[in-house]
Amino acid sequence: MRDLQALTRPNIWNLKPYSSARNEYSGHVARVFLDANENPYHAPLNRYPDPLQTELKGKIAVMKQVAEEQIFLGNGSDEAIDLVYRCFTNPGEDNVVAIEPTYGMYQVCADINDVEYRPVLLDANFQLSANRLLAATDAQTKVIWICSPNNPTGNNMDRNEIIQILEKFDGIVVIDEAYGDFSEQRSFRFDLDKYPKLIVLNTFSKAWGCAAIRLGMAFADKEIINLFNKVKYPYNVNLLTQREALSILQQQDQVSAWVDVLLEERTRLFEAFRQLPCCKRVFPTDANFFLARVTDAPSIYAYLVDQGIIVRNRHKVSLCKDCLRITIGTKEEDDELLVALRNYE
Numbered sequence: 001m002r003d004l005q006a007l008t009r010p011n012i013w014n015l016k017p018y019s020s021a022r023n024e025y026s027g028h029v030a031r032v033f034l035d036a037n038e039n040p041y042h043a044p045l046n047r048y049p050d051p052l053q054t055e056l057k058g059k060i061a062v063m064k065q066v067a068e069e070q071i072f073l074g075n076g077s078d079e080a081i082d083l084v085y086r087c088f089t090n091p092g093e094d095n096v097v098a099i100e101p102t103y104g105m106y107q108v109c110a111d112i113n114d115v116e117y118r119p120v121l122l123d124a125n126f127q128l129s130a131n132r133l134l135a136a137t138d139a140q141t142k143v144i145w146i147c148s149p150n151n152p153t154g155n156n157m158d159r160n161e162i163i164q165i166l167e168k169f170d171g172i173v174v175i176d177e178a179y180g181d182f183s184e185q186r187s188f189r190f191d192l193d194k195y196p197k198l199i200v201l202n203t204f205s206k207a208w209g210c211a212a213i214r215l216g217m218a219f220a221d222k223e224i225i226n227l228f229n230k231v232k233y234p235y236n237v238n239l240l241t242q243r244e245a246l247s248i249l250q251q252q253d254q255v256s257a258w259v260d261v262l263l264e265e266r267t268r269l270f271e272a273f274r275q276l277p278c279c280k281r282v283f284p285t286d287a288n289f290f291l292a293r294v295t296d297a298p299s300i301y302a303y304l305v306d307q308g309i310i311v312r313n314r315h316k317v318s319l320c321k322d323c324l325r326i327t328i329g330t331k332e333e334d335d336e337l338l339v340a341l342r343n344y345e
């Protein structure tokens, strides 16, 4: 069994983090701030934001039912994805294993960090196999990447297979639940105490309707969160983002209502889409999008762009030949798509 130190880059394990002006006086009530070379005018934007986003994490802890020390907040989930590489993988030496196809950032960040990326194909139903993923690992494998519901396929990964990976892999397992808010599956963040090397990702970019503020979450054992906090930029989540996130957290009813509407609209669009002459197959989904195999994805994609309608062309992605990924929009937007496709050819 490798402990967390054995999995961590030695320089990161030994890193002495930057100590910001606002970290050093903690425990006292402060009134006059002459420590950070800020401008005293133009409040509140003149002040550096809380580097550890304490108030926001308090609210997220309640909503997500995890401890505050088990939460990392970053500039999108993409920051957490990059931190996984920077904390746990040695460039030019280590490798990671991932399901394929999946979200492209896992590979981009591997390439940036000069870490070998080992994709393992899903089966014909876009399901993962624990045995096949584990067979791709070796002594230099530090991380396994799983995304559930998966992007671009839309389906949940088999829970029992994921549990097998959590039980058998001696390293970090990341489960990206960016679309978890749309799925009935129980989140793996409730199993953090059982699996101290599990990292669960979440985001404000999808169900929460806040892609613009760039706020992603990682849930993990507090030792992993401490590593992330050490390596991240000191003020990685700006004040405007923290403020906006606190505000959307007051509107959870609105968010649930959006999810309900989108799930209902998903059923309608999915059923209508499968009747289209150009549609060969629609794949089951647990997210706010679905994958469809069409007669000729590149040409249908170009036709839609011509009409001002943008979908995601996944034709060149493994197992996704002639597939388009369709995000659920408003009823009006989705009707525009359907009308355009009924007029295709």
Ligand SMILES: *Cc1c(COP(=O)(O)O)cnc(C)c1O
Residues within 6 Å of the ligand: 075, 076, 077, 078, 079, 103, 147, 151, 176, 178, 202, 203, 204, 205, 206, 211, 214, 215, 216
């Ligand atoms: C959209 C998406 C994210 C979100 O990334 P952010 O940086 O938080 O916007 C993360 N993972 C997957 C699989 C996604 O599809």
